[in-house]
Amino acid sequence: MNLSKLPSGGLLAHLLAMIVGILLTVIMQSSSAAVATTLTALYSGVVNFDQAASLVIGAAIGTTVTGALAAIGGSVPAKRTALAHVIFNLASGLIAVICLPVFLRLISWAQENFGLDPGATSLAAFHTLFIGVGVLIFLPFVDFFASFITRLLPDRGPILTSHLDDTLLNMPPVALEATRRCMTDTAGELFRLLEQSLAAKGEIQESAQRLRVQEALIRTRDFLARIPVLTDFEPVSRGRVYLLHAIDHLTRLETHFDAPPGMTSPGTNEILQDAVRRCRQILQTGYEGLLSGQPGGVWLETIQKAATELANERRQERASVLEESAQGVWKPDQGLELLDAMRWLDRIGYHTWRASHYLGQAAMDSLTGKSHETAKSANGGD
Known part of the structure; x- marks a missing residue:
């Protein structure tokens, strides 16, 4: 997969980079590996920061696939955990897509005013930023979210041994x-x-x-x-x-x-x-x-x-x-x-x-x- 051929600029370019990030995570079965690959590409100049940011968003979304695959055949608690992970990462990814211009401006402002490294540090800050926003949005509704997950995946097995997986x-x-x-x-x-x-x-x-x-x-x-x-x-x-x-x-x-x-x-x-x-x-x-x-x-x-x-x-x-x-x-x-x-x-x-x-x-x-x-x-x- 040649990242240097990714288009730059425009909504379509961002969406294509996100899709590539998803594919990287699914292929390598690890969002961390996909992010590491993105960091290497950014450091070597193969992709610019905007493209790297879109790849990272794709990696966050792609990890939902690996989480879902890992839960296959697992216990109800394991499936609930995987489903919560999938929903949270999808929501955080969607927030990042919608607010991408705002997030990129914030990172650019931090680079100019606080001397933030325009490479790996900025990319890590960007990833932390949109995940943190997702946490802040979910946190007030955590009890409702837990109940929602429980209703979606009710435990029909033996209650006393539900912890055993x-x-x-x-x-x-x-x-x-x-x-x-x-x-x-x-x-x-x-x-x-x-x-x-x-x-x-x-x-x-x-x-x-x-x-x-x-x-x-x-x-x-x-x-x-x-x-x-x-x-x-x-x-x-x-x-x-x-x-x-x-x-x-x-x-x-x-x-x-x-x-x-x-x-x-x-x-x-x-x-x-x-x-x-x-x-x-x-x-x-x-x-x-x-x-x-x-x-x-x-x-x-x-x-x-x-x-x-x-x-x-x-x-x-x-x-x-x-x-x-x-x-x-x-x-x-x-x-x-x-x-x-x-x-x-x-x-x-x-x-x-x-x-x-x-x-x-x-x-x-x-x-x-x-x-x-x-x-x-x-x-x-x-």
């Missing part, structure tokens, strides 16, 4: 962050459903929601297993360990939807009442804490304290129930069912605490990139 597997740190967000959403839904189950005395009503949680855990586990291992990147390796711990606890917790017989046996409700209340508090606090988006703090400390108290209560009650069963207060079967119910509640509290803890560790690691304490529980870890 196979195209992210080439970027392990990003893939791990997407996995963490997915686990956080799934954990919150799991905590909510279990709390409702306890409120209904162990009878889970929302079977469809439970199935969604099960499917989300399976898909998340599969996605996590396919993220490439970066052994030389310690923060990423540490984050993977936290997420593996979290998915392990969530998977174990999911199996506690089905309450043991002791939860509904006559005469056990009063004894289990305090443990059920404490367990519901743990689940509700965990749900609200994850919903808040805070990786740690008071809510996590509250869960840890309540889970520890629940575990201590189970140990104390175990000896009492066994002794009372030996004295005939409880029939052997009733005593064993009661112990099983206590153990069931204790495990719910424990796995909720540990899953919340590791998700919090992963979130803090993602936010700061610094070393954190290794996850150890107050009673000796896992």
